[in-house]
Each structure stands twice: as C-alpha cells, then as structure tokens.
Amino acid sequence: MRKTLKIIGIVFAALVLLALGAAWLANEPIPEGTPGAKADELAREMQQAVNVEAWNNTRFVRWSFPGGHDYVWDKQAGLVQVKWGSKEVLLRTDGPNGKAWDSEQLLKGEAAEAAVQEAWAYFCNDSFWLNAPAKVFDPGTQRALVDLEGGEKALLVTYESGGVTPGDAYLWHLGADGKPERYEMWVSIIPIGGLDATWENWTTLSTGAQIATTHNLGIYEMKLTNVKGGHSLDQIGLEYYPFEALGIRQ
Structure with a gap:
C-alpha cells in the first residue's frame, strides 16, 4: 500500500x-507598443466596425453569462439587475452599492454587503465579455499600436484603473473590416500571459449594435445567451421595470 x-x-x-x-x-x-494618434485611430476603427454609437444609444440590455448569471441593464439610468442562484441584486453601475435579496428575502448588514460586492464583481467581468470594444476609451485606459510580423497592426489596451482587476491588458487582433477577431490577455486571474480568446458569432441588437456571443479560449468555449438590446423594455422581452424596488420608475 x-x-x-x-x-x-x-x-x-x-x-x-x-x-x-x-x-x-x-x-x-x-508586447511593447506605441501610444498616440495612430493607436487611437485603430481603436476608433474597431468601435465603428461594431457600431459603438448604436451601443451608446441602447438603453436596455439583457443577457445571460455562463455560470447562471442573468442580467437586465438600464444603461441610461446606470442600474443593473443581477440574478444568480437564489440571489438577486439591484446594483448601481457607478460603484458597488444597491439592494440584495436571497430567496426573495431582503438582505441586511454584512450579508447584503457581501451579495452586492459579489454582484459588482460579476457585472464588471461579464459586461466586459459582453462588449469590451466599447470600453477601449474608458477612463484609466491606455492604448498603444503594436507591430506584428507581416506588417499587421494590433491594438494594445491597458486598464490602469476601474473594475475589480486594474492593470489588465488586452491585445486586439482585427479583421480587414476592423471588427475584432480575437484578443490576447494579460490578466491577474490567469497565470498564463497572452492567452487567446476569440470574438465570434456576432449578433446585431435591435438598435444596430453588434455583439460577439462566443469566445473560444482553446480549452473552454464561453457562450453568451439571451442577448437582447433595445430602446424599450418590450424589445428585450420584459413587461415590467425591475428597479422600482429602489424607488425608481422608468
């Protein structure tokens, strides 16, 4: 033995x-890159290819993320409903604060704070995978142009602040039309630098914004489901405004 x-x-x-x-x-x-006007120009080309203007004008977004995370996001009001397991959190997107329930019972004190913090971490991560191209000019970002073999150019975006993992960096590889095909990641939660993730299976929201619903990481394929966006609740399949429990009406 x-x-x-x-x-x-x-x-x-x-x-x-x-x-x-x-x-x-x-x-x-x-990789090392060159910041400046050319990097910003490439970033704008990427955003134009996915119709970031339509995304910015999209009020309501709904989607489900792997792991059982379900979202309803009122971008105009800065509010998001996060559901997972038996929990529901109504969260303000300008920081980790809101109200939380477990099995429809309002949480208070440390339990409420823990649920809100968990929902905030989920939202920061899952909304990034939903539409990271829209975030390349966020406050705290740095953009640089990287020369690749064969004369191709790639866009390196570093997040110096914001979210829950500042310091993360992404190298975007774009197609001939400017649309993202994949990026390489240098993120704190993954010990391997340069891990690839594809951006594919694009869908067009009712507002015209384009969203990639599949990300293949080689050993794992991440699929976003029930992805909808619109200017009204009925365009995302809802008949009620989920944030009235915060004392807010549509």
Whole structure:
C-alpha cells in the first residue's frame, strides 16, 4: 500500500511539474507598443466596425453569462439587475452599492454587503465579455499600436484603473473590416500571459449594435445567451421595470 501511494505521489508531482512547465512555455510577456494618434485611430476603427454609437444609444440590455448569471441593464439610468442562484441584486453601475435579496428575502448588514460586492464583481467581468470594444476609451485606459510580423497592426489596451482587476491588458487582433477577431490577455486571474480568446458569432441588437456571443479560449468555449438590446423594455422581452424596488420608475 505504501509503495502504491508513493508511486501515485511521484506521478502526481510529475504531472504538476509538467503543467507548470507547459504554463511557463506558453506564457508571453506583454508586447511593447506605441501610444498616440495612430493607436487611437485603430481603436476608433474597431468601435465603428461594431457600431459603438448604436451601443451608446441602447438603453436596455439583457443577457445571460455562463455560470447562471442573468442580467437586465438600464444603461441610461446606470442600474443593473443581477440574478444568480437564489440571489438577486439591484446594483448601481457607478460603484458597488444597491439592494440584495436571497430567496426573495431582503438582505441586511454584512450579508447584503457581501451579495452586492459579489454582484459588482460579476457585472464588471461579464459586461466586459459582453462588449469590451466599447470600453477601449474608458477612463484609466491606455492604448498603444503594436507591430506584428507581416506588417499587421494590433491594438494594445491597458486598464490602469476601474473594475475589480486594474492593470489588465488586452491585445486586439482585427479583421480587414476592423471588427475584432480575437484578443490576447494579460490578466491577474490567469497565470498564463497572452492567452487567446476569440470574438465570434456576432449578433446585431435591435438598435444596430453588434455583439460577439462566443469566445473560444482553446480549452473552454464561453457562450453568451439571451442577448437582447433595445430602446424599450418590450424589445428585450420584459413587461415590467425591475428597479422600482429602489424607488425608481422608468
């Protein structure tokens, strides 16, 4: 028995070392780029390709994110409803504050604060995957033009502040039409720098904004579902305004 356990331990240790070695080999440093007008021009071309103006004018957005996170977002009012499991949070998007319920019971004190903070982290992450191209000129962003082999150009966007993981960087690779095809990531929650994620299966909202609903990360395919947007609640399939519990009417 001891001999068997020892062999299992050796095999496990070897697998861990192999995994660490593979991660080390796959890890890439953040590339150097040139900030300035040309980088900003490429960023604007990307935003134009996905109709960011229509996105900015879209009032209501609804979508579901893997893991059971369901959202209704009133962009004009700066409010979002986040649902997961038995919890519901009505959150203000200018910071982690709002009201929380669990199994339809209003939470108070530390339980409420924890639920609001969790909803805020979900929203920051999941809304980024919903439409990151719209955020490349957000406050705290830095843009740089990166020269690739073959003369192609890529857009490096670094988030110096904002969200829950400041310091993250993304290298956007664009198609001939300016639309994003994929990006490489350098993010604090992933130990491998330069991990690829595709931007594909684009859908056009009723307002004209374009959203990528599939992101393939190689070992995992992330699919956003029930993606809808509109100027009115009925355009996203709702008959009621979900934020009246905050004392706010449409």
